[in-house]
Amino acid sequence: xxxxxxxxxxxxxxxxxxxxxxxxxxxxxxxxxxxxxxxxxxxxxxxxxxxxxxxxxxxxxxxxxxxxxxxxxxxxxxxxxxxxxxxxxxxxxxxxxxxxxxxxxxxxxxxxxxxxxxxxxxxxxxxxxxxxxxxxxxx
Numbered sequence: 001x002x003x004x005x006x007x008x009x010x011x012x013x014x015x016x017x018x019x020x021x022x023x024x025x026x027x028x029x030x031x032x033x034x035x036x037x038x039x040x041x042x043x044x045x046x047x048x049x050x051x052x053x054x055x056x057x058x059x060x061x062x063x064x065x066x067x068x069x070x071x072x073x074x075x076x077x078x079x080x081x082x083x084x085x086x087x088x089x090x091x092x093x094x095x096x097x098x099x100x101x102x103x104x105x106x107x108x109x110x111x112x113x114x115x116x117x118x119x120x121x122x123x124x125x126x127x128x129x130x131x132x133x134x135x136x137x138x139x
Contacts, residue, residue, distance in 0.1 A: 008055055011035050015042060016056050020063060 005013045015035045022031060032039040045052040078090035121129070 005055055005059075007051060011037055012045060012052055012055075015045060016052075016059050019046075019056070020059065 018031050018034055028039050028042060032042040075090050075094055078086050081087055
C-alpha cells in the first residue's frame with residue numbers, strides 16, 4: 001500500500017484534506033485560516049511546492065479510486081432508467097470509458113445491415129435458393 005503524507009508537515013496534511021473537502025465552498029482565506037497559515041503560504045504550497053503537489057495528487061487519486069464502484073453502480077442504474085435520453089447518455093459514457101467510440105458502434109451496425117443475405121453461401125446453396133425462388137414465382 002502506498003504511504004502518503006510521509007514528509008509533509010501537519011499543516012500541509014490538514015491543507016490537503018481541507019482543500020479536498022471544501023475547495024469551491026470555502027475561500028482560500030477561510031481554508032488558510034482553518035489550516036493555521038496564511039493565504040500566501042497556501043498558494044505557495046499549491047503552485048510552487050512540488051512535494052505538496054505530488055502528495056495532493058496522490059490523495060485525490062486515492063479518493064477518486066474509492067468512488068469508482070459507486071460511479072459504476074450509478075451508471076448501471078441509469079441504464080435501467082425509463083428515460084431514453086438518460087439511458088443513451090449512460091450507454092455513451094460506458095462505451096467511451098470502455099474504449100469504444102459511438103461512431104465505431106454505428107459504423108459496425110451499418111456494415112452489418114449492408115451485408116448481403118447471400119454472402120457466405122456456396123454454389124450449391126445458391127442453386128437451391130434460386131430453384132426455390134423460381135418455383136415460388138411460377139406458382
